[in-house]
Amino acid sequence: MAASPAGALAGEDRRPGQHSWMHTIVRWLFIATSLAFLAAVLLAPLATVFVMAFAKGVDAYLHSFADPDTAAAIRLTLLTAAVVVPVNTVFGLAAAWAIAKFEFRGKSVLITLIDLPLAISPVISGMVFVLLFGLHGWFGVWLQEHDLSIVFALPGIMLATMFVTFPYVARELIPLMQQLGNDEEEAAITLGAGGWMTFFRVTLPKVRWGLVYGMVLCNARAMGEFGAVSVVSGHIRGLTNTMPLHIEILYNEYNFVGAFAVASLLTLLAALTLIVKTLVERTGYRRR
Amino acid sequence: MSITLDQVTKHYGGVPVVNDVSLDIGDGEFFVLLGPSGSGKSTLLRAIAGLSGVDHGRIALHGRDVTHVAARKRGVGLVFQNYALFRHMTVAENIEFALRVRHMRGKVRRARRKELLRLVALEGMDERLPAQLSGGQQQRVAVARALAHKPEVLLLDEPFGALDAKIREELRRTIRQVQRELGISTVLVTHDQEEAFAMADRIGIMNLGRLLEVGAPHELYTAPATRFVATFLGAANLFLARRTPDGIQVGASVVAAAGAAAGGRGEHEVVAVVRPEEVEVAPARDDLASGFLARGVVEEVMFTGALERLRVRLEDGAATPLLSFVDGDSTTALQVTRTQHEQRGFAVHPGQSLAIGVRRVHVLPTPLSSFTACATSAALAEALVRQPLLAALVARMKTRVAVRVEPRLGVPDAPCESAADFVGTTVLASQTDCAYRAEWLLRRGAQDLLVLPQQAAAPQRVLIHWMGEAVRGATLAVSASVLRHLSAEAVYVGIVPDDGAGGHGMRELLDARSEAKAAHGLEIRTELRYGDVSQELARRLGAAPGQMLIVGVADLARFAERFRAVLDSGQWPVLIVHRAAP
Numbered sequence: 069m070a071a072s073p074a075g076a077l078a079g080e081d082r083r084p085g086q087h088s089w090m091h092t093i094v095r096w097l098f099i100a101t102s103l104a105f106l107a108a109v110l111l112a113p114l115a116t117v118f119v120m121a122f123a124k125g126v127d128a129y130l131h132s133f134a135d136p137d138t139a140a141a142i143r144l145t146l147l148t149a150a151v152v153v154p155v156n157t158v159f160g161l162a163a164a165w166a167i168a169k170f171e172f173r174g175k176s177v178l179i180t181l182i183d184l185p186l187a188i189s190p191v192i193s194g195m196v197f198v199l200l201f202g203l204h205g206w207f208g209v210w211l212q213e214h215d216l217s218i219v220f221a222l223p224g225i226m227l228a229t230m231f232v233t234f235p236y237v238a239r240e241l242i243p244l245m246q247q248l249g250n251d252e253e254e255a256a257i258t259l260g261a262g263g264w265m266t267f268f269r270v271t272l273p274k275v276r277w278g279l280v281y282g283m284v285l286c287n288a289r290a291m292g293e294f295g296a297v298s299v300v301s302g303h304i305r306g307l308t309n310t311m312p313l314h315i316e317i318l319y320n321e322y323n324f325v326g327a328f329a330v331a332s333l334l335t336l337l338a339a340l341t342l343i344v345k346t347l348v349e350r351t352g353y354r355r356r
Numbered sequence: 357m358s359i360t361l362d363q364v365t366k367h368y369g370g371v372p373v374v375n376d377v378s379l380d381i382g383d384g385e386f387f388v389l390l391g392p393s394g395s396g397k398s399t400l401l402r403a404i405a406g407l408s409g410v411d412h413g414r415i416a417l418h419g420r421d422v423t424h425v426a427a428r429k430r431g432v433g434l435v436f437q438n439y440a441l442f443r444h445m446t447v448a449e450n451i452e453f454a455l456r457v458r459h460m461r462g463k464v465r466r467a468r469r470k471e472l473l474r475l476v477a478l479e480g481m482d483e484r485l486p487a488q489l490s491g492g493q494q495q496r497v498a499v500a501r502a503l504a505h506k507p508e509v510l511l512l513d514e515p516f517g518a519l520d521a522k523i524r525e526e527l528r529r530t531i532r533q534v535q536r537e538l539g540i541s542t543v544l545v546t547h548d549q550e551e552a553f554a555m556a557d558r559i560g561i562m563n564l565g566r567l568l569e570v571g572a573p574h575e576l577y578t579a580p581a582t583r584f585v586a587t588f589l590g591a592a593n594l595f596l597a598r599r600t601p602d603g604i605q606v607g608a609s610v611v612a613a614a615g616a617a618a619g620g621r622g623e624h625e626v627v628a629v630v631r632p633e634e635v636e637v638a639p640a641r642d643d644l645a646s647g648f649l650a651r652g653v654v655e656e657v658m659f660t661g662a663l664e665r666l667r668v669r670l671e672d673g674a675a676t677p678l679l680s681f682v683d684g685d686s687t688t689a690l691q692v693t694r695t696q697h698e699q700r701g702f703a704v705h706p707g708q709s710l711a712i713g714v715r716r717v718h719v720l721p722t723p724l725s726s727f728t729a730c731a732t733s734a735a736l737a738e739a740l741v742r743q744p745l746l747a748a749l750v751a752r753m754k755t756r757v758a759v760r761v762e763p764r765l766g767v768p769d770a771p772c773e774s775a776a777d778f779v780g781t782t783v784l785a786s787q788t789d790c791a792y793r794a795e796w797l798l799r800r801g802a803q804d805l806l807v808l809p810q811q812a813a814a815p816q817r818v819l820i821h822w823m824g825e826a827v828r829g830a831t832l833a834v835s836a837s838v839l840r841h842l843s844a845e846a847v848y849v850g851i852v853p854d855d856g857a858g859g860h861g862m863r864e865l866l867d868a869r870s871e872a873k874a875a876h877g878l879e880i881r882t883e884l885r886y887g888d889v890s891q892e893l894a895r896r897l898g899a900a901p902g903q904m905l906i907v908g909v910a911d912l913a914r915f916a917e918r919f920r921a922v923l924d925s926g927q928w929p930v931l932i933v934h935r936a937a938p
Contacts, residue, residue, distance in 0.1 A: 251440035254407050255498075257427045258434040259454035260505060269453075273444040 160237025
């Protein structure tokens with residue numbers, strides 16, 4: 069009985085004929101490879117962001133947020149996410165519900181269409197809106213006559229962000245709903261519950277983790293979207309620059325501390341989203 | 357009556373999954389719907405619960421027509437096979453769900469919950485989540501939840517399917533106890549006949565969407581009316597036997613049949629059921645306490661605890677037409693079960709030759725026993741045997757097809773080549789002149805004649821008509837028997853000749869429906885037409901694809917001329933029931 073301490077710790081059974089030292093080496097090899105890869109691809113760039121942000125001290129770091137344009141970019145990004153995420157959540161729920169619970173003509177077409185934004189380049193996603201609502205676009209003249217601006221303004225940014233991020237909630241929910249089936253809903257109906265009650269008391273709690281996860285992904289992408297927003301925003305400082313666009317401008321102006329300060333904030337926001345998700349999950353398993 | 361179903365029908369893609377089911381379930385009754393998977397029993401249960409609609413027919417609960425009432429307003433409790441508990445709610449919240457929906461006060465809810473948990477023996481489990489319970493406990497919670505709002509009817513959809521044997525038995529007892537205590541009318545759906553026997557006040561057996569038979573468990577077991585019920589409820593040996601004035605002749609021996617006296621039309625072929633435990637084996641014929649059947653050789657001996665199972669091959673297999681098809685195995689092996697007591701009296705080992713006796717024979721009331729494919733040459737007859745609809749009927753009826761060659765089939769005034777009587781249903785290929793051939797066979801003694809086009813598949817609708825009151829009973833009996841083996845709907849077509857008086861046709865229609873229901877348990881639709889009989893039948897058959905005709909004929913005068921349009925076209929299967937008027 070020459071089980072290695074590590075093997076015993078994991079409580080695993082040794083298969084006959086298996087070399088314990090070989091087993092240990094292979095295991096450490098795999099762990100080391102993954103860690104090295106993570107360090108090179110993920111940790112090093114992340115560290116660089118913070119190192120560069122604090123290169124000239126905390127004062128310079130904080131000072132870069134005093135810039136009104138930077139503050140405007142942060143506000144715009146948060147506002148966009150605050151509008152886009154709820155809208156896409158409602159849409160994703162409706163689409164997933166329709167696909168998972170009903171059989172209808174054109175269902176496969178709908179599924180394909182939901183995937184479309186993931187497949188096409190973000191630049192094209194932005195371009196579409198310019199072609200539709202831009203001055204030379206289909207609705208351009210009509211919009212100008214009525215003094216409405218969509219492209220190079222807030223509505224355009226929100227539309228483009230919505231377009232790029234709408235698959236995330238639906239994509240998370242469709243397989244989950246299909247897998248969980250209809251039985252609980254049917255049970256609720258036979259117990260006397262109506263449609264809304266069944267939805268809010270049974271369906272929604274049932275899929276809540278998938279929903280939260282989809283919203284987190286949607287939010288992360290909405291805050292970080294660059295390509296599509298870059299095309300429709302027009303890069304007007306203090307007005308239509310979101311955080312990713314603003315970072316690029318600052319960087320191009322050799323304002324490294326400013327650029328990396330905003331980048332660090334964006335990174336923190338992403339981390340915050342993940343922390344929120346973890347917290348929600350953890351408290352969710354505990355009972356009231 | 358707490359549940360009344362009247363001609364409930366449900367189609368999926370044109371195929372009836374629930375076919376004209378009518379049923380009354382009494383107050384406080386425990387009713388079990390038993391059938392193989394795909395027989396439509398779960399669909400029927402969902403229709404009662406209101407989770408799926410019906411295409412035709414009515415459903416009433418306690419006298420209230422609920423056919424178009426939403427599921428949530430029907431006041432039924434439904435228990436699913438996979439429990440369907442709300443996984444994010446505690447046991448208490450699950451059980452109180454129906455009460456919360458009804459805005460009951462917390463105090464009332466708690467009291468009711470405690471009562472229900474006591475009922476299903478789960479006291480103190482209130483705060484557990486479903487995932488923390490075992491399968492049996494989860495199903496108990498599901499039962500308690502379904503009973504919370506005091507439903508008038510409890511529906512159980514294969515509730516023990518996912519549980520192991522021991523827990524299943526325990527839960528069965530609990531549910532039966534709860535049901536008795538509350539006196540609630542209950543319908544349980546299952547494919548397990550042991551479960552049905554253990555729990556039911558009455559059992560209804562479904563196959564191919566049709567409710568075949570309804571009755572107390574012991575009635576259905578000892579005196580089934582159909583071969584499906586005979587073979588589905590327990591094991592059964594089916595024999596082709598002859599009813600004679602002395603009794604039932606199985607092979608060379610005549611055995612007295614249990615409770616089957618009325619024969620009707622003299623000596624004819626019948627299907628006899630012998631349960632494995634009604635077979636006796638002994639070293640020699642003289643040692644048998646019961647009627648001798650044949651000698652046999654033991655093929656297999658299997659010990660299964662309380663009982664011993666034997667498979668015995670009959671030595672004169674040809675003389676004793678045994679129809680048992682065990683798992684598609686068509687060898688003529690007889691199934692026998694023996695108790696420990698019998699084993700001690702006479703030990704048996706494989707290869708041993710012994711005498712077989714039969715203690716009790718039950719004769720099925722079905723008029724369809726076996727088929728005989730009739731053609732002018734052996735090759736044509738063999739081709740007819742392979743016809744898809746015939747092959748399907750033979751397989752479903754667990755019977756056999758014999759071959760009869762009549763080289764001069766259809767030649768006027770020529771006698772039969774074969775000296776044998778016409779036995780069972782004679783089958784004829786549909787082709788030109790087949791109306792004359794049909795008449796030829798009917799005039800020479802064929803009683804039930806099935807005319808089959810080469811390509812005909814199983815029909816979706818069977819039209820029924822008879823010419824003359826003398827054949828009404830026989831036509832209905834044959835129709836009922838055929839329809840049990842087809843998932844088709846039955847329509848009686850009443851035809852009033854143009855010159856005939858009015859009112860008469862409608863009464864005939866109503867009589868037909870009530871007789872079909874009362875005497876054969878067959879639900880049929882009815883329709884009334886005016887005009888020439890054969891023309892109207894041909895027109896009605898041509899109106900939709902996938903139809904079949906069953907027609908009763910008393911008088912053969914001008915038969916071929918009248919039925920040429922229907923028979924010679926080679927489009928529709930036609931079953932002719934011929935009984936000469938007395």
